[in-house]
Amino acid sequence: MSLELIDIVIVVGYAFALIGIATLVSREKAGHKKDTEDYFLAGKALPWWAIGASLIAANISAEQIIGMSGSGYAIGLAIASYEWLAAVTLIIVGKFFLPIFLKRGIYTMPQFLEQRFGAGVKYVMSVFWLGIYTFVNLTTILWLGATAINSLTGADMMLGMVLLAMFAAAYSLYGGLKAVALTDIIQVTLLILGGALITHITLSQVGDGSVWGGYQRLAAEFPERFDMILSKDNPQYQNLPGLGVILGGMWVMHFSYWGFNQYIIQRALGAKDVNEAQKGIMFAAFLKLVMPFIIVVPGIAAIALAPDLAKPDQAYPEMMKLVPTGVRGLIFAALIAAIVSSLGSMMNSISTIFTMDLYRPFFGAGKTERQLVGVGRMTSLAALIIAVLAARPLLAGADQVFQVIQEYTGFFTPGIVAIFVLGMFWKRATEIGAIAAVIGSFALSLGFKAWAPGMPFIDRVGIVFVLCLALGVVLSFLQRPAGEDRVVNLGGLSFKTGAGFNLGAAIVAAVLIFLYAFYW
Numbered sequence: 001m002s003l004e005l006i007d008i009v010i011v012v013g014y015a016f017a018l019i020g021i022a023t024l025v026s027r028e029k030a031g032h033k034k035d036t037e038d039y040f041l042a043g044k045a046l047p048w049w050a051i052g053a054s055l056i057a058a059n060i061s062a063e064q065i066i067g068m069s070g071s072g073y074a075i076g077l078a079i080a081s082y083e084w085l086a087a088v089t090l091i092i093v094g095k096f097f098l099p100i101f102l103k104r105g106i107y108t109m110p111q112f113l114e115q116r117f118g119a120g121v122k123y124v125m126s127v128f129w130l131g132i133y134t135f136v137n138l139t140t141i142l143w144l145g146a147t148a149i150n151s152l153t154g155a156d157m158m159l160g161m162v163l164l165a166m167f168a169a170a171y172s173l174y175g176g177l178k179a180v181a182l183t184d185i186i187q188v189t190l191l192i193l194g195g196a197l198i199t200h201i202t203l204s205q206v207g208d209g210s211v212w213g214g215y216q217r218l219a220a221e222f223p224e225r226f227d228m229i230l231s232k233d234n235p236q237y238q239n240l241p242g243l244g245v246i247l248g249g250m251w252v253m254h255f256s257y258w259g260f261n262q263y264i265i266q267r268a269l270g271a272k273d274v275n276e277a278q279k280g281i282m283f284a285a286f287l288k289l290v291m292p293f294i295i296v297v298p299g300i301a302a303i304a305l306a307p308d309l310a311k312p313d314q315a316y317p318e319m320m321k322l323v324p325t326g327v328r329g330l331i332f333a334a335l336i337a338a339i340v341s342s343l344g345s346m347m348n349s350i351s352t353i354f355t356m357d358l359y360r361p362f363f364g365a366g367k368t369e370r371q372l373v374g375v376g377r378m379t380s381l382a383a384l385i386i387a388v389l390a391a392r393p394l395l396a397g398a399d400q401v402f403q404v405i406q407e408y409t410g411f412f413t414p415g416i417v418a419i420f421v422l423g424m425f426w427k428r429a430t431e432i433g434a435i436a437a438v439i440g441s442f443a444l445s446l447g448f449k450a451w452a453p454g455m456p457f458i459d460r461v462g463i464v465f466v467l468c469l470a471l472g473v474v475l476s477f478l479q480r481p482a483g484e485d486r487v488v489n490l491g492g493l494s495f496k497t498g499a500g501f502n503l504g505a506a507i508v509a510a511v512l513i514f515l516y517a518f519y520w
Contacts, residue, residue, distance in 0.1 A: 003153050007329030014190075014333040018183060018340075019171045025182045026175025035369035039176035039376055040107055040352040042270040050181045051280025054267045054345070055090075056287045057184035060191060061342030065295055065335060066144045067405070069319075070312035072299025075236040076225030077519055080292035081245050082406075084512055087288040089254035091505045094268075094281035097259050099493050100424055102274050109262045109420075110357045116423040116486055117431040119361075124438060125416075126357040129262060130383075132409065133350050135394065137263065138343065138387035140405055143395045144313065145339040151317030152332060161391060164339055165384045172344030173377055176351075177270055180344040187337040188287070194334025195294025197327060202301035202319050218300055225300050228519040241456035246516070249461030253406065256413035260420045263349040278497060282504040289511055343384070350383045351376035407457040411449075414465035415441025422472050427487040433476030437468040444468070 003011075037043055046054075071079040106112050110129070114122035146160030155163075172180050200211055207214030219226055229245070230237050244250075258264055271277035302315035305322070309315060323331055355376040364372060415438040422429035422437070444464045448455060481487075497505075 003328065003332065004325045006326045007332060010326070010329030011333045011336060014337070015167055018186065018337075019167075021186070022171040022175055022179040022183050026179040036107070036356065036372050036376075038178065039373045040348065040356065041266070042176070042178035042181055044270055045272050046178075046181050046267065046270040046276070046280070048271075048276050048279035048283060049185060051267045051271055051277060052283025052287065053188040054181040054184040054341075055264060055280065055284040056291075057187045057191070057338065057341040058180075058264060058267065058345035059086075059342070060188075060291065060295070061141045061145075061338050064291075065195075065338055066148060066313055066316045067140075068295050069299035069302075069316035070314070071239075072225075072296035073302050073309070073315040074312040075230075075239060076222070076227065076300060077292065077296055078228050078230050078236070078240045078245075080296050081228065081240065081250060083288050083291045083295075084515060085246065085250055086254055086258060087285040087508050088512065089251070089258045090281050090285040090288065091508060093255070093259040093265075094278045094501070095497050095505075096495055097424070098268055098277050098281070099274050099495060100488055101265070101269060102271070102277065103493060106269065107356045108353050109260055109265065110353060113419065113423065113434070114357075116488065117419070117429075117434045117482070121419070121431055121434050121438075122357060124435065126353050128412065128438075129353055130350060130358075132412070133263060133346055133353075134383045134387055135390055136405060136409065137346050138350075138383060139391040139394050141339055141342050141346070142387055143391040145336075146391075147313065148317045148320070148332075148335055151314065152320060152328075157392065158388075161388045164336075164343065165388050167336070168340045168343035168347065169381060169384060171340065172347060173380055176373075176376070177266060177348050180341065180348060181267055181270065184341055187341040190330075190334045190337045192287075192290065192294065194331040194337075195291075195298075198316075198319055198323060198331050199294050199297050199301075201323055201327075202298045202305065205322055206301050206304045214301065218304060222300065222303055225303065226519055228516055238454075238456050239458075241459050244456065244459045244462070249410070249458040249463075249465070252417050252461050252465045253410060253413050253458070255420075256409075256416045260416055262353055263346055266345075266349055266352065275498065278501050282501055285504070285508050289508065347380035347384060348376075351379040354379045410457050410461045411442050411445040412438075413441075414445070414461055414468045415439070417465060418468040418472050421469065422476070424488050425490070426473075428476055428481050429472060430476040430479040430482060432479045433472040433474075436475040437472035440464075440471045441468050 068079055068082065101112060104112060104115060106115070110122040110126040113125055142161040142164055145164045146157045149155050149160035149163070150157055171183070203211040203214030205214065206217050224234070229242050230240050231242065268277040268281065271280065298319045299315045302309070302319055306315065306318045309318065320328060320331055355372055359375050360367070360372060418437040418441070419434040422433065441464060444467055445460060448460045448464065
């Protein structure tokens with residue numbers, strides 16, 4: 001056992017405190033019963049700080065902390081591109097995408113696709129997202145979270161997953177998005193403090209008591225781990241193909257994740273207005289700049305401190321063992337915070353899509369708002385149980401789980417981005433073109449995987465996106481254009497942002513230019 005009594009007390013105390021706070025903030029005024037807007041969109045009253053914190057808490061989970069730290073161990077700082085380029089993506093999403101979504105008053109991304117293209121596209125994408133969220137995202141979060149628990153306590157993997165699932169259900173099932181988002185500021189604070197502590201401790205260990213000395217030693221002994229742009233002779237080039245990372249397919253993956261992903265964008269949809277959502281987006285962008293220093297760096301430090309790990313994904317749990325008693329409980333609580341926050345967010349998104357996009361159109365006639373909320377809760381619980389049962393068969397043999405997720409979601413992201421780009425910014429796009437782009441994404445990705453197995457998957461994503469875009473354009477001409485009630489009227493929207501947002505965007509861009517120049 002690596003957790004002492006004081007560590008366990010800290011973790012258990014945190015768990016009960018979070019459940020209590022989540023229940024408290026989720027309570028409704030006397031006489032008011034939760035409706036679908038309350039449960040799925042937090043009553044469209046989320047403040048900017050809750051939106052920004054919740055975006056990060058939903059994103060940074062076990063597959064990010066453990067998986068990305070493992071990739072730091074195997075690859076190095078170059079994996080930080082997933083974090084740093086996300087900051088720019090968030091700014092673009094806030095400026096150009098959110099005004100469109102909030103203007104339409106949507107609950108879900110499939111709902112936007114229905115408004116723009118028709119019910120067929122909505123149903124296809126609803127089923128797709130439910131499958132991805134349940135069998136890829138939920139399973140990964142549970143499996144890697146249980147990996148950390150197993151490493152620190154020796155607890156059985158299934159037991160670890162069940163405990164995480166029970167915790168997530170206890171704090172998020174009743175309150176929905178409001179419970180998750182309004183407690184995520186606690187989660188993010190704990191995550192950053194815990195991550196900063198483990199970075200400080202691991203670098204100090206490497207540097208014989210000096211954080212700066214530890215960084216210098218790592219940079220001197222493992223200079224290849226501090227290259228942001230990998231050369232073709234690097235054994236990890238397949239995962240991060242040089243300039244292709246910042247010029248190609250990673251942008252497609254980022255726009256799919258941060259712009260059109262229900263799991264993430266639902267927080268911004270819960271804002272009271274565009275300005276509040278954009279402030280939250282900017283807050284999240286700044287937090288993104290910090291994340292690699294508290295997630296990736298411990299993985300790089302593990303090269304010096306634990307060079308003989310069986311799997312890279314063991315790096316972060318092993319580094320947690322170096323932390324003193326008491327502090328270890330705090331860092332373990334931070335990891336648990338990240339895991340259960342992401343589980344809660346994912347459960348809410350699954351329930352929103354199933355209830356609003358599938359159940360309500362087919363079975364919702366005559367159902368009250370309260371009954372629909374009940375369906376949402378049951379859906380969340382069912383998805384959690386399925387993910388617990390599916391995690392071991394799907395992930396037990398994986399090495400770098402983070403990279404596995406990126407590659408296989410990359411089969412679908414080109415088509416997703418293509419249909420949203422066409423739907424938002426090209427009036428002539430039609431339902432046939434959208435469906436062709438989605439199907440083409442999977443078919444073309446499989447083709448490239450079979451015919452060009454040596455092609456880095458990020459490059460494949462970029463090429464397939466361009467082909468899907470072309471496919472969507474060409475086949476749209478086989479169908480009459482949609483009526484004015486369906487197309488996005490950009491003339492009626494304002495993409496103008498305030499001085500604060502513009503200044504924040506300039507600062508983020510300047511910091512990224514410096515980081516890439518310094519670690520080139």
